[in-house]
Amino acid sequence: MQKITSPYRYDFVGSFLRPENLKQARKDYRAGKISKEQLTAVEDAAIRELVAKQKQAGYHIITDGEYRREYWHLDFMWGFAGVGHEKTGGGVQFNGEMADLEDTYLTGKVKAVPHPFVTYFQFLKQFEDDETVAKYTIPAPAQMFQQMIVPQNFQGTREFYATNEELIHDIGVAYQEVIRQFYDAGCRNLQLDDCTWGAIVGNAAKQRYQSLGIDLEDVKKQLLAVNNLALENKPADMVITSHICRGNYHSTFFTSGPYDSVADYVFAQENVDALLLEYDDERSGGFEPLAKVSPNKKVVLGLITSKKPELEDKQTVIARIHEAAKYIPLDRLCLSPQCGFASCEIGNKLTEADEWAKLALVKEIAEEVWG
Secondary structure, three states: OOOOOOOOOEOOOOOOOOOHHHHHHHHHHHOOOOOHHHHHHHHHHHHHHHHHHHHHOOOOEEOOOOOOOOEOOHHHHOOOEEEEEEOOOOEEEEOOEEEEOOEEEEEEEEEOOOOHHHHHHHHHHOOOEOOEEEOEEEEOHHHHHHHHHOHHHHHHHHOOOOOHHHHHHHHHHHHHHHHHHHHHOOOOEEEEEEOHHHHOOHHHHHHHHHHOOOOHHHHHHHHHHHHHHHHOOOOOOOEEEEEEOOOOEOOEOOOOOOOOOOHHHHHHHOOOOEEEEEOOOHHHOOOHHHHHOOOOOEEEEEEEOOOOOOOOOHHHHHHHHHHHOOOOOHHHEEEEEOOOOOOEOOOOOOOHHHHHHHHHHHHHHHHHHHO
C-alpha cells in the first residue's frame, strides 16, 4: 500500500464515545478511590480495544478517541506554562443545554513545556502498521487565543498581555514548539480542532461582536494570524489539518451559519493541508464557499451527523458529494462524520452501535464514490 496520510477518503474527526468502565474509572479517580496509575491502566486498555475496533472496521486512520481527556480542548491548554484551571460549576450556553466546562485562564505568560499529550501520542503510535497511521487531535491555536479573551478572562489576560497581538505571538510560538515535540515523537498527522471560525459565522455572531464594539473583520484576521504563526516552519513531511464545527456538546450545538463570511480567511489563507468541515444539516449553509479553498488543500465533507443515531440516506449523501464537486474537484474531497462522537466526556446522545454504524456508512459511501 502507498504511504497513508490523513485525510483518508473515509475518515473520522477523532473522538469516540467513552466506554462505561472508563467513565467510572474517571469518577473513581476524581473521588480519590483509585490512583492515577490505576486510571491510566484503564485508559490504556480502552484505547487498545478502540484501535482494534477501528482497524476491524477497515479504517486506515487510528486515534485514541480522546479517551485520556475530559474536554476536547481545555485539557490540552492545561499542558502549557502560564495556564491555570479550576472547576467552579460554570459553563457555556449551547442550544438548549449548558455545557459543564472547567474555568481555564492565564496565570502568567504562555510558554511551551514538555507536553503530556506527546506521551499520549507515543502510546497510540505503537499500534501503527502497514495499513494504518496514527492521527492526533489537539485544539487549534485560535481556540486557545479565544479562550483567553472571553469576557470572564479578558481582564485577567490583560495582567500579562497588554495587547491581543502579544498574546497571539506567545501562543503561536508555544504551539510551534509543541508541534515540534509531536514531530520528534514520530507524529506525522496532526489535526487542529477549531470552533472559532464556526462561532463567528451567521447573524447572531455579527450582532454579538457589534454589541461589544469589536470589528468582526479584525477578529478574523487575528484567528488567521495565530493559526498561521503556529504553522510556520512546520516539517515538510508532517500533515496538519483543521476541523471546523459550530460546537458539539451532548448532541447540542453552539451556533449556526454558513461559511461564506469566513471563507476568504480560513478556506483561502489558512496554511493547513486539509479542512474537515461540518456539513451535516442546513445550519452549515451551501457548498458555494468551497470554491475559495486554496488549490493546495483537500476538503473532508462532514455529511454524516455524529449528533443523532438515525442513519443518513446513502443516495442523498452521494448526491451531496457530487453537488460539492461543482465547486472543488471530486479528487480533492473525502468523507467523514461532521464532528467527533464525544467532544467532551459526556458524549453525544447515541450508542456505540450507532457510532460504528455511522462509520460503516461513511466507508461504504466513500468506496462507492471514489472506488
